[in-house]
Amino acid sequence: xxxxxxxxxxxxxxxxxxxxxxxxxxxxxxxxxxxxxxxxxxxxxxxxxxxxxxxxxxxxxxxxxxxxxxxxxxxxxxxxxxxxxxxxxxxxxxxxxxxxxxxxxxxxxxxxxxxxxxxxxxxxxxxxxxxxxxxxxxxxxxxxxxxxxxxxxxxxxxxxxxxxxxxxxxxxxxxxxxxxxxxxxxxxxxxxxxxxxxxxxxxxxxxxxxxxxxxxxxxxxxxxxxxxxxxxxxxxxxxxxxxxxxxxxxxxxxxxxxxxxxxxxxxxxxxxxxxxxxxxxxxxxxxxxxxxxxxxxxxxxxxxxxxxxxxxxxxxxxxxxxxxxxxxxxxxxxxxxxxxxxxxxxxxxxxxxxxxxxxxxxxxx
Numbered sequence: 001x002x003x004x005x006x007x008x009x010x011x012x013x014x015x016x017x018x019x020x021x022x023x024x025x026x027x028x029x030x031x032x033x034x035x036x037x038x039x040x041x042x043x044x045x046x047x048x049x050x051x052x053x054x055x056x057x058x059x060x061x062x063x064x065x066x067x068x069x070x071x072x073x074x075x076x077x078x079x080x081x082x083x084x085x086x087x088x089x090x091x092x093x094x095x096x097x098x099x100x101x102x103x104x105x106x107x108x109x110x111x112x113x114x115x116x117x118x119x120x121x122x123x124x125x126x127x128x129x130x131x132x133x134x135x136x137x138x139x140x141x142x143x144x145x146x147x148x149x150x151x152x153x154x155x156x157x158x159x160x161x162x163x164x165x166x167x168x169x170x171x172x173x174x175x176x177x178x179x180x181x182x183x184x185x186x187x188x189x190x191x192x193x194x195x196x197x198x199x200x201x202x203x204x205x206x207x208x209x210x211x212x213x214x215x216x217x218x219x220x221x222x223x224x225x226x227x228x229x230x231x232x233x234x235x236x237x238x239x240x241x242x243x244x245x246x247x248x249x250x251x252x253x254x255x256x257x258x259x260x261x262x263x264x265x266x267x268x269x270x271x272x273x274x275x276x277x278x279x280x281x282x283x284x285x286x287x288x289x290x291x292x293x294x295x296x297x298x299x300x301x302x303x304x305x306x307x308x309x310x311x312x313x314x315x316x317x318x319x320x321x322x323x324x325x326x327x328x329x330x331x332x333x334x335x336x337x338x339x340x341x342x343x344x345x346x347x348x349x350x351x352x353x354x355x356x357x358x359x360x361x362x363x364x365x
Contacts, residue, residue, distance in 0.1 A: 002086060002338055006034045010085035010119075011331030012075055014093045016164025016244040017193045017293060018052050019207065020044045022327040023078045025085060030335035033150045039324045042078040049207070056244060058095050059105050067093075071108050076116050088113070089334030090123040091326075097137065097243040103127065104136045114361040122334035124359045129344050134351030135241040137167070141186040141348040142336065143329035144169040145178035151318040158278075158285040159315070160304075161326065162294025164194035165242050166274055169348075170281045179345040179354035185281060186348040187238030190273025191247040193293050196266045199251060209263050212299030218260030220268040224253040228269045234276045239350035270294065271303035278308060289315040291322040333358070 006029045014021045021044075025037030044052065048070055055067035071093050079088065092108030110123030126136035144159040148171040159169045166189040175183035193208065200206040200214070209215055228250060233240070250269060254262035278284075288310060294300050295314040304312045315322045333343050337358035345354040 005029055007086045007335060008037060008084050009087045009089060009331040009335050010079060010082050011089040011091075011327045011329065011334060012079055013091050013326040013330055014071070014075070015292075015326065016094055017197055017208075018044060018049050018164070019293065021074050021078050022324055023082065024321070024324040024327040024331060025082060026328050026331040028146075028332050028335050030332070030339045030341050031146070033146050033332065036321070036328065038082065039321065039327065040078050040081055041323065042074055044074065046207070048074070052093065055095055055107070059102060064107060068107055068109070072112060075108070075113060079113070079117060085119060087334050087338055088117060088119050088121045089330035089332075090121050091125060091330045092123060094244070097241065099130045099135045099137075099241060104130050110359060111361040114363045118363050120338070120360055120362045122337045122358045122360050125330070125333060125337070125343065125357050128357040129349050129351050129355060132351050132355060134344060134349035134355075135239055136349060137241040138169070138186050138188065138348065139333065139344060140167075140326060140329040141169040141171075141184050142178040142343055143332045145171050145173070145184060146332060147320060147325075148173040151320070153286075155286045156283055158281065158288045160189075160274060160288050160290045161292045162192040162270065162290060162300065163292040163326070164192060164197075164244050166190055166192035166270060166294070168274065168277055170285060179342050181347075182282070184345065184347050185238065187240045187277065187280070188242045189277035190233065190242065190270065191250060192270045194244050195247060195250045196263065196270070199254070199262055199266060202251075203259050203262075208293070209267070209297065212267065212297040214260050215263040215267040215297075215299040218258065218262070218264030221254065221257055221261055221265045224257070224265050225268055225272060227253055229272055229276065234273065238277075238280050239346075239348060241349070264299070267297065267300050268303055271300055271307055274304060275307040284310050287311045287313060289313055289318060289320070291315045291320070291325045295322050
């Protein structure tokens with residue numbers, strides 16, 4: 001049993017950009033964030049990244065022995081380096097996401113991890129939401145609500161995560177609870193770093209466009225950008241979510257461009273998708289706080305600043321850690337699951353009513 005009040009929870013996240021495993025501790029009661037604790041990052045090697053990339057799009061009944069062992073070992077490697085945690089939130093590695101079809105698949109075995117760590121592990125956060133009609137994503141919005149409270153926001157703000165896929169959370173911190181009507185709106189904006197990373201890997205053997213160096217040398221192909229924005233996804237009313245590879249057409253649209261022009265155009269696509277998404281927000285936020293790897297790309301940040309009508313700042317500007325925010329989110333959500341609190345709501349995933357997802361596995365005696 002968890003003790004009453006705030007506890008130290010440890011969260012882990014391995015995103016669709018396939019860069020590595022983030023882990024971070026949060027002191028929380030599942031409602032308020034009392035304190036952020038230590039964090040660690042365990043990068044994937046190029047060979048490990050290739051194994052995970054080969055597993056993308058696969059489901060629970062596919063042969064994933066090698067990828068599963070890699071995922072488990074990498075998470076155990078980083079999570080075993082912490083002390084004082086009472087609970088672990090384990091997201092796993094998303095391989096496939098089809099909420100209106102086959103469901104959602106986050107590879108990873110929470111039971112095995114609980115036994116190895118000797119701690120209770122909350123995992124499989126998304127399945128219940130999907131089974132009840134939700135998108136199963138994004139799941140960080142309830143944590144973003146707590147972050148808005150912690151930084152003292154008094155008017156609506158937005159958190160923009162530019163990971164493999166982009167997602168945005170519009171938050172009204174004047175509301176009492178994240179599940180209250182009007183407290184949140186969240187959805188995937190479109191592709192972000194994943195297709196750009198794939199381009200860099202295929203053409204140049206690099207894992208990403210570091211600091212936007214290649215995009216800075218290129219020009220945006222406006223015709224390709226217009227074709228990208230003509231996709232029906234952008235006209236869908238949120239909540240809505242994407243699979244990592246739903247916009248694989250991006251690579252085709254830039255197929256005839258030089259490396260620099262292709263990188264510039266794909267970066268512009270990610271920024272334009274955000275600008276399109278902002279039109280769905282109930283009101284213009286006072287500020288947009290950017291988290292995830294995209295905030296380290298000066299070209300992408302500049303494109304956002306030009307296309308949006310409110311200040312765009314990295315989350316570090318308000319004392320948050322943009323590298324660890326998602327790992328912290330799953331630490332926070334783990335406590336909510338363990339305490340029977342909701343983790344998603346109609347305005348975040350489209351589920352019919354506020355629900356709590358996740359399974360809890362305890363170490364065998």
